[in-house]
Amino acid sequence: MMKKKSDILWPLGFGAVFLIIWQLYGFHRLLDLKPFQLPVPSEIIMTIFKNLEKVSGDCLLTVTGAIAGMAIGSAIGFAVAVTATLFPKWGYGGLTVISAFNAIPIVALSPIMNRWFSTGMGQKIGVVTVVTMAAMAINAYRGLNDLKPFSLDLMSSYAADKRTVFFRLRLPSCLPSVFTALKINITSAMIAAIVSEYFAASTSGLGFGIKDSLRKAEMAMGWSYITVSAIVGIILYLIIQAVERRAIKWHASQK
Amino acid sequence: MNNTPEITIKNVSMVYNDKGRDVTALSNVSLEIQKGEFISLLGPSGCGKTTLLRIIADLLQPTSGTVEVCGKSPREVRLEKKYGIVFQSPVLYDWRTVRKNICLPLELMKIDKAEQNNRVDALLEMIGLEKFQNHYPNQLSGGMQQRVGIARALAIQPEILLMDEPFSALDEFTREKLNEDLLRIWRKTNKTVIFVTHSIAESVFLSDRVCVLSPHPGRLSAVVDIDLPRPRTKEMRESPEFFNLVTKIRNSFEGV
Numbered sequence: 226m227m228k229k230k231s232d233i234l235w236p237l238g239f240g241a242v243f244l245i246i247w248q249l250y251g252f253h254r255l256l257d258l259k260p261f262q263l264p265v266p267s268e269i270i271m272t273i274f275k276n277l278e279k280v281s282g283d284c285l286l287t288v289t290g291a292i293a294g295m296a297i298g299s300a301i302g303f304a305v306a307v308t309a310t311l312f313p314k315w316g317y318g319g320l321t322v323i324s325a326f327n328a329i330p331i332v333a334l335s336p337i338m339n340r341w342f343s344t345g346m347g348q349k350i351g352v353v354t355v356v357t358m359a360a361m362a363i364n365a366y367r368g369l370n371d372l373k374p375f376s377l378d379l380m381s382s383y384a385a386d387k388r389t390v391f392f393r394l395r396l397p398s399c400l401p402s403v404f405t406a407l408k409i410n411i412t413s414a415m416i417a418a419i420v421s422e423y424f425a426a427s428t429s430g431l432g433f434g435i436k437d438s439l440r441k442a443e444m445a446m447g448w449s450y451i452t453v454s455a456i457v458g459i460i461l462y463l464i465i466q467a468v469e470r471r472a473i474k475w476h477a478s479q480k
Numbered sequence: 481m482n483n484t485p486e487i488t489i490k491n492v493s494m495v496y497n498d499k500g501r502d503v504t505a506l507s508n509v510s511l512e513i514q515k516g517e518f519i520s521l522l523g524p525s526g527c528g529k530t531t532l533l534r535i536i537a538d539l540l541q542p543t544s545g546t547v548e549v550c551g552k553s554p555r556e557v558r559l560e561k562k563y564g565i566v567f568q569s570p571v572l573y574d575w576r577t578v579r580k581n582i583c584l585p586l587e588l589m590k591i592d593k594a595e596q597n598n599r600v601d602a603l604l605e606m607i608g609l610e611k612f613q614n615h616y617p618n619q620l621s622g623g624m625q626q627r628v629g630i631a632r633a634l635a636i637q638p639e640i641l642l643m644d645e646p647f648s649a650l651d652e653f654t655r656e657k658l659n660e661d662l663l664r665i666w667r668k669t670n671k672t673v674i675f676v677t678h679s680i681a682e683s684v685f686l687s688d689r690v691c692v693l694s695p696h697p698g699r700l701s702a703v704v705d706i707d708l709p710r711p712r713t714k715e716m717r718e719s720p721e722f723f724n725l726v727t728k729i730r731n732s733f734e735g736v
């Protein structure tokens with residue numbers, strides 16, 4: 226219990242000190258920056274509230290794209306992992322192809338998707354889908370196949386069929402890996418959505434907001450978008466972690 | 481008494497291929513086991529005890545030789561779900577509570593709910609884990625997990641119980657208590673038990689016959705009849721007959 230408390234207090238304290246130094250122009254002195262180059266926290270927060278409607282609208286758009294893309298990408302990745310498990314002959318090839326997708330940089334992917342989809346949302350979802358498929362496919366495949374020693378033997382001794390083995394053994398034992406993938410994916414989904422907006426034809430979303438404000442040298446506005454992106458990313462991650470806590474409370478990692 | 485053996489092991493050899501190198505785990509093992517017999521496989525680490533047990537259970541195909549169980553192949557007997565196996569590690573499913581782990585084979589065999597609950601309650605009491613029935617395996621000690629594994633094997637009331645060092649992770653007290661519990665259950669049901677152990681005293685206390693295996697290559701070097709009367713009691717562990725048998729078995733090990 227004591228350890229738990231200090232686990233939270235230390236990062237919190239560190240964050241607070243970081244913000245105070247920033248607010249008192251500590252970093253400006255250190256890096257020789259002008260106040261307009263790096264707005265202080267209080268100014269950023271005021272800017273967010275002044276432009277709340279616009280910022281939250283853009284935020285909603287980006288988050289929608291990120292979550293939709295992540296849902297589709299994770300579902301495809303999971304389906305590939307299941308296929309590879311049940312039909313190793315073809316499935317393994319699919320797994321390899323999807324892993325190769327993982328190597329395509331987002332900056333290359335976005336312009337391609339731009340030409341495929343007419344709407345900004347379609348393009349965003351397309352990019353996020355591709356980016357999130359691999360992590361889910363690889364992790365879920367590992368979870369479905371790295372079983373505890375003898376656990377398959379136990380099923381054989383009950384003369385269990387493939388279907389029973391899948392639902393009673395493979396599926397539950399892959400849950401921890403699925404959550405690992407979801408936690409990786411929620412972060413990369415937000416990054417992918419934001420970066421894809423840099424290249425999009427449309428003029429909305431957090432990514433466009435950051436690019437446009439910085440181009441117009443509206444530093445406080447740019448930093449507001451950055452701040453909101455970071456906070457939303459953290460909140461989404463924490464939500465997944467909370468669901469994980471409930472879903473796999475039996476797992477050693479959740480003690 | 482009917483003298484056709486329930487399990488006939490004939491010239492069974494097992495050669496593993498370990499990265500291109502052949503490892504002979506079992507060499508020409510032959511053994512007949514009667515219905516209702518309590519047999520121990522005793523031997524040092526690596527002499528092929530687990531290998532032999534897995535071959536009987538149809539989890540492994542021998543390189544040569546045959547196993548017959550009630551005139552059938554081990555595969556047929558496995559598909560009839562007549563084996564109860566306690567593995568060398570507990571092999572509990574982490575996402576199931578103690579209760580649900582014991583229940584797993586009963587669910588798979590679609591035994592009715594009330595009967596499931598009766599059996600699980602009785603087994604929980606036997607292994608002394610009623611208070612932990614809603615705990616997850618990760619919340620239990622190694623010895624407690626092993627006891628759950630034993631209860632799960634007994635739940636299906638198998639014709640043939642195969643136990644691979646089920647008590648080696650337990651302390652002396654629990655071990656002796658479970659030895660007696662096991663004998664009580666065995667006497668009531670009169671099922672065939674093949675019991676793997678490292679402990680000479682344990683094998684003498686439990687068995688009708690002790691099969692001594694020697695390593696490199698694994699082979700059957702002696703079969704010792706244990707003619708201690710049944711039911712076996714705690715006091716028997718102190719008797720001269722008991723010590724004589726322990727000594728006899730110890731002397732039968734070849735070059736260990």
Ligand SMILES: Nc1ncnc2c1ncn2[C@@H]1O[C@H](COP(=O)(O)OP(=O)(O)OP(=O)(O)O)[C@@H](O)[C@H]1O
Pocket residue numbers: 496497498503504505523524525526527528529530531532568698
């Ligand atoms: N899958 C395998 N591949 C290669 N060699 C194996 C394999 N399984 C067992 N062996 C070898 O076969 C021999 C017998 O192994 P086995 O597990 O049957 O021994 P054991 O008597 O059960 O030992 P222990 O008491 O330590 O459990 C050992 O020398 C081991 O190295």
Ligand SMILES: [Mg+2]
Pocket residue numbers: 529530531568644
């Ligand atoms: Mg063994």
